[in-house]
Amino acid sequence: MSHQANPAEVALPIPGCSDSPVNQERGQRAVFCGLTSIIWLHRKIQDAFFLVVGSRTCAHLIQSAAGVMIFAEPRFATAVLQDRDLAGMADCNEELDRVVDQVVQRRPDIRTLFLVGSCPSEVIKLDLANAAQRLSERYAGRVRIAEYSGSGIETTFTQGEDNCLKGLVATLPKAPAENRSLLIVGSLPDIVEDQFLRLFEQLGIGPVHFFPARKSDGLPAVGPGTAFLLAQPYLGETARALLKRGAHALSAPFPLGAEGTHDWLRAAADAWEIAPDQFEAAVAAPLARAERAVARQREALDGKRISFLPDSQLEIPLARFLHRECGMQLVEIGTPYLDQQLSAAELALLPDGPRLTEGQDLDVQLDRVRNDRPDLTVCGLGIANPLEAEGLRTKWSIELMFTPIHGFDQAGDLAELFVRPLNRQSRLRF
């Protein structure tokens, strides 16, 4: 996988390395491709347009995954490759220019247009980097043209966001070395960003920037004075690109659950040399609130067994939260790709015992689920109903991407997402 970075090249300065044994599996996979991340990225970056250069399959995938958002004219579309593009009867670059022109004419409000590579555009080796440069010159001052690959042969699901942000890192303004700032990396709902901003302000940490920014002209500057904290676990490539820009990484678990959020904020507080008692005093109230909210859900989850099928790379932090804060027993944690370095702080908190699986061999994995019969299986949309029909309760993993789950004030909501299917089961009599 192209995502496997060479650790010798740019090592993330993250201490510790878990020695949990990881089962590597290869075979049929049931995960979305990176194009799916457009669904939340376009909502996050409010003046961006995502143009997939691909096939009807790409268009159909995004539409099927986005489903209900059809009510508005979307800020994403597909330039569908046709026979004549492939047969060389049409010049793909000229065709792309024409389609981009159509989009820019139609949507004068957009400031950044992403050309998003797909499986077919990768296979025919369409040079989107070159196209982005050419088109950037044409629309200079009006629309910035960027590119990245969301293709299924290179990315799964959330890795689309990683590729998108990695591409944007190169365009971030340069910050002078003496400018100290904190950069929070990874899409978060606006409400969660605002909660974190208030906490950082109380702690005296700042300035704080979020990446990606809500607007194209709000891109944060980055330099040797920048410390960054990942808000999402799937951003390995983006992290490495930021390191190359001179920023330094703060190591922490991810801000899921009371404990995760506490430790994540602490990493920033430590970097800002805030005294531990001062830190604890500042987070005491929201931490207590989060613990109360989780405690309300804990009874329904305590002792219940859970398996994760690989999907978003959120599996490990979620497993850590559900085990340590909700008392769940972990049966199998499947993840599409395990970045040992980024996950070090999380892996250190996992108990011994659960099977850790990287990659997928779908039918074999489903056999294990049937054999284990966990109380809850976290899986993709395509598999949920078939497992339910076999009498197994499921939680759709995609819901975790569209619901605010990060931070203290969402910890209870996060636990409730896992309680709901069990609650439902206990209500239905037939």
Add this chain to the structure above:
Amino acid sequence: MELTFWTYEGPPHVGAIRVVTSMTGVHMVLHAPQGDTYADLLFTMIERNGARPPVTYTTFQARDLGGDTAGLVIQTLRDATERFKPKILVVGDSCTAELLQDQPGSLAEGTDLSVPVIPLELTAYSRKENWGASETLYHLVRGLLSSQAPAPGWTRPEPPKDRRPRVNLLGPSTLGFRCRDDVEEITRLLDSVGVDVLVTAPAGASPEDLLRIPHADANVCLYPEVGGATCTWLQRTFKQPTIKTVPIGVGATLDFLREIAAVTGVDVEHAIDEAQSRLPWYSKSVDSTYLTAKRVFVFGDATHAIAAARVARDELGFDVVGLGTYSRELARDVRAAAETHGVEPLISDNYLEIESKIAELQPELVLGTQMERHIAKRLGIACAVISTPSHVQDYPARYSPQMGFEGANVLFDTWVHPLMMGLEEHLLTMFREDFEFNDGAKPSHLGAHAGKKQSTETAAAADMGGQPTPTSPDGLAWEVEAEHELKKIPFFVRGKARRNTEKYALERGMQQISVETLYEAKAHFGR
């Protein structure tokens, strides 16, 4: 390249998956990159299937491309055959795999798999979902039956007299529109006139069922998009007549019965006399008067669009103001139908084009797909869904066919309901400006302390003494009184009244629109 915001049909391999998922004993190996497995959710989420589609994907990744993707295909073929033990293996590729030119079909035929293989060429860069479904059904039927094909010049013997006539129902599939209930309704209807259904395919059929297809006296082409090519081949090869009338609506169901009679010799006159549909009476009853000449725009797959336009005009008394389809394969039929309605056919799969057509025509009801439902919602027009692409609510728990006499009842209810809701909304809007029941007034049963500020706005407007306010992009100015008068017109025709009036004024070089102009225009356009 074609700029696509939303697509009416998926790629051809999704059509192929629809056919194999409809059947039993069939498995498919699809050479496709990871990510293409999203297709599973169409079946398990939208149609709520309790099992994954019978498809194994090769899910190749970038690292496989440098190596041996053909080897991956062969390994997947072996694993899938071993695990699922199908009676037939269908093999195809999706758009990306097509570019690799691994020829998975040939690979399967060249591998000792101990299962018959049906290879598919799905031409992802020129074709779409319904074509893929049609092609897959055709290749399955042909692949299983071509060895039974009689010599050219063979004539079909008369069916034996000691059994009831029997037909096959071809075309119903998963993710079709109400196929489950249509099959039940038509099977019951045929039984009522003494005709048996031998095989229904692909829905619910096994490979053995497909082998029995030639033993029926005729084929009913229930959904031409999926079943048409297969019916044509069966007619040519096995001399089985094709029954082409799609029984949607009372008129078409009666025609269907007459066609059944003509082909099989059964007597249907009694059944026609006894026809049990409430639609004709409901349509005649006086409360339906308000349906008269409602302007309706129809769009969908060819089968449902053509049928809906006929029902709309002949059975509900609507005016069909637009008719179109995204099914290019059947565009000719839609063009012919459009001519009978005196409208320009709209053959397009560009939803922006359909949206602007609807905005231009300002119909009172849209009969379309889920796409048109969203368009209509944005434009504030009533809408009912008559065709795929569909959504989870188009797979209702209750019995809800579109075909046959019960189907006609369903059409009446589902088309009239949104108009009724529109009428209620209109009443709400009307009373918003009413002296008694306005927004500021509390419901009378809650006491008598409301309704004080209701008329200040009206009074303020009157104080302005009819100063014209420019409101039209053409520089036309509407006088305040004219604007007020316009607001008294029901909201669902207000847009049309405004445009007609402005058009009338522009044509006459007028600068200002008064109440007089409004009514002169009304008289001029006759609406």
